[in-house]
Amino acid sequence: MKTRTGLTLQRFTELLDSNGHDLQTWPEPESSDGGRLLASSSEARVALEQARELAVLLDGVHPPEPSAHLTARVLEIPIRHPRNEARSWWPFATILRPVMGLAAAAVLGILSGALLPPTSDELASSGASPAGEELPSSDWEEMSELALGTQLDLEPW
Amino acid sequence: MQRVAAADVQAYNELVHSHLSSIHGFAYRLLGQQQEAEEVTQETFLRAWQRANTYEPRARVSTWLHAICHNLAIDRLRKRKEHANPELVDLAPDSAEPQHLLERKRTAESVQSALDRLAPRQREAVVLVHYQGLSNPEAAEVLGVGVEAVESLLARARRSLKKALVTEVHAPGYNGVQQNARERT
Numbered sequence: 001m002k003t004r005t006g007l008t009l010q011r012f013t014e015l016l017d018s019n020g021h022d023l024q025t026w027p028e029p030e031s032s033d034g035g036r037l038l039a040s041s042s043e044a045r046v047a048l049e050q051a052r053e054l055a056v057l058l059d060g061v062h063p064p065e066p067s068a069h070l071t072a073r074v075l076e077i078p079i080r081h082p083r084n085e086a087r088s089w090w091p092f093a094t095i096l097r098p099v100m101g102l103a104a105a106a107v108l109g110i111l112s113g114a115l116l117p118p119t120s121d122e123l124a125s126s127g128a129s130p131a132g133e134e135l136p137s138s139d140w141e142e143m144s145e146l147a148l149g150t151q152l153d154l155e156p157w
Numbered sequence: 158m159q160r161v162a163a164a165d166v167q168a169y170n171e172l173v174h175s176h177l178s179s180i181h182g183f184a185y186r187l188l189g190q191q192q193e194a195e196e197v198t199q200e201t202f203l204r205a206w207q208r209a210n211t212y213e214p215r216a217r218v219s220t221w222l223h224a225i226c227h228n229l230a231i232d233r234l235r236k237r238k239e240h241a242n243p244e245l246v247d248l249a250p251d252s253a254e255p256q257h258l259l260e261r262k263r264t265a266e267s268v269q270s271a272l273d274r275l276a277p278r279q280r281e282a283v284v285l286v287h288y289q290g291l292s293n294p295e296a297a298e299v300l301g302v303g304v305e306a307v308e309s310l311l312a313r314a315r316r317s318l319k320k321a322l323v324t325e326v327h328a329p330g331y332n333g334v335q336q337n338a339r340e341r342t
Binding site: 014016017018019020025050051054055057058060061062063064065066067070071073074075077078081083 | 164166169170173177178181182185186191194195198199202203206207261264265268269272283286287288292293308309311312313315316318319322
């Protein structure tokens with residue numbers, strides 16, 4: 001049956017099946033033609049009612065809501081999987097990392113050499129005493145007697 | 158999405174709050190199992206976080222997330238080899254419940270059973286368009302087919318569903334589906 005709208009009942013039913021019962025979501029001119037067909041055809045109205053009933057039946061089946069545990073796990077993703085933004089624009093990030101480590105170690109070495117006091121070996125090689133002045137051997141003997149109650153053997157070990 | 162692509166955690170949280178329920182529902186309707194649905198949902202948002210820079214604004218964010226989730230769910234179903242029946246959580250009749258609730262549960266079981274009997278691609282089309290609210294072109298994008306193919310899938314699915322549910326309505330001892338539908342219109 002073809003009406004003056006240009007839309008047959010069969011085509012109207014096909015559109016109900018493929019595009020759903022909401023005629024406003026149908027493409028034009030089918031949407032307008034469908035409205036006119038509904039006004040003139042009781043069979044079209046029955047078909048529309050069946051499509052609506054099906055939609056309501058489908059709406060009666062609900063999935064469970066996401067659990068609090070799932071929500072927490074999904075929100076933790078940026079913490080569990082931090083993104084390294086350097087990778088997105090710097091292609092040598094994996095090479096850069098060890099090079100930067102070596103450079104940091106070198107800077108620390110230079111700074112510690114410049115700022116820390118010299119070791120006893122360095123002092124011995126330069127000929128200076130830790131206190132800046134060398135004590136005579138008699139003074140060493142007296143100091144060791146006072147400290148240890150005996151005289152230290154000053155012979156080289 | 159640009160902010161998510163720039164590793165903005167606040168933007169990511171907003172994305173989760175806007176889409177988690179929908180994506181989880183989609184995964185559940187495709188997989189029919191709560192645990193697998195949760196795993197696929199997590200994996201979907203992990204990929205969204207890690208690959209946000211691949212998002213193209215020509216598609217809605219929702220469509221993009223559905224496409225990721227769909228691919229992950231289909232992989233699972235392929236590994237399973239066959240679709241499992243949904244668990245139908247909270248649909249089992251309880252004799253202590255009022256009559257109208259029992260009828261509603263029976264109706265939901267019948268509808269779910271009819272959905273389960275659809276061909277997988279038809280069910281995916283119905284889920285995307287009816288339950289997830291995507292337009293036919295958006296569903297076509299998620300499924301990787303043309304709009305006409307989606308319309309064909311939907312038409313066959315809806316015809317099958319109407320036939321199945323009307324058949325059940327007229328089966329001996331069954332009188333709940335259509336009556337409940339009318340009550341809710």
